[in-house]
Amino acid sequence: MQNSDQAVETEVNDSGAAEAVNETSSEEASLEDQLVHAQEKTVELEAKLAEVENRYYRLQADFDNSRRRARLDLESSEKYRAQKLISDLLPSIDNFERALQMETDNEQMKSVLQGMEMVYRGLLEALKNEGAEQIEAVGKEFDPQVHQAVMQVEVEGVESNIVVEEFQKGYILKDRVIRPAMVKVNL
Known part of the structure; x- marks a missing residue:
């Protein structure tokens, strides 16, 4: 009987190991999906940041140009x-x-x-x-x-x-x- 108990125990251990392997595989797949999703999100956020920075620089240039034009107009008006x-x-x-x-x-x-x-x-x-x-x-x-x-x-x-x-x-x-x-x- 011990053999059969050991056989059942071995079977249980083997099926537990298989489940553990399956769980590990699904966790790894889930982590990989999360990593891919995080990388995509990072690329998306970097693109948005670049767009916002570009818009900021354009607005800053427009503001500087406006200020320069106003100064020149004032100087011309005074002159x-x-x-x-x-x-x-x-x-x-x-x-x-x-x-x-x-x-x-x-x-x-x-x-x-x-x-x-x-x-x-x-x-x-x-x-x-x-x-x-x-x-x-x-x-x-x-x-x-x-x-x-x-x-x-x-x-x-x-x-x-x-x-x-x-x-x-x-x-x-x-x-x-x-x-x-x-x-x-x-x-």
């Missing part, structure tokens, strides 16, 4: 703050120039003209203090950036494409043309 005022004053300055070209023998009128000339010089000085200057034209080569040709003539002894007469003065504010000079150009 050219007087442009509108200067543009509005130019017709009055032109009228002063025409009035100062009058010739008179009357002493009273001469003193009025002297006062007007003082006001005119004061206006020009104020423009200069703001960075505005008259554009030189007569005797200079025609430059379409700063001159507006309204006539062309042929003058002996003057090179081609040279300004021979100025009809209206042009003005430049720092590096920006406020009004081009109206000129007559030699052919």
Whole structure:
């Protein structure tokens, strides 16, 4: 009987070992599945992280560009703050120039003209203090950036494409043309 008990015991041990092997195999398979799933999840999370980082860097670059543009706009606004005022004053300055070209023998009128000339010089000085200057034209080569040709003539002894007469003065504010000079150009 001992043999049969031992045989039954051996059978039980063998079936327990088989079950243990099966359990170990299924645990290993389950662990492998979990590992594969964890690796897939890691790859997915790394891709999402890369996308978020990329978006962050783009947003940071956009923000830096926005800040730079705002700073440049502010600097430009400050640099050219007087442009509108200067543009509005130019017709009055032109009228002063025409009035100062009058010739008179009357002493009273001469003193009025002297006062007007003082006001005119004061206006020009104020423009200069703001960075505005008259554009030189007569005797200079025609430059379409700063001159507006309204006539062309042929003058002996003057090179081609040279300004021979100025009809209206042009003005430049720092590096920006406020009004081009109206000129007559030699052919």
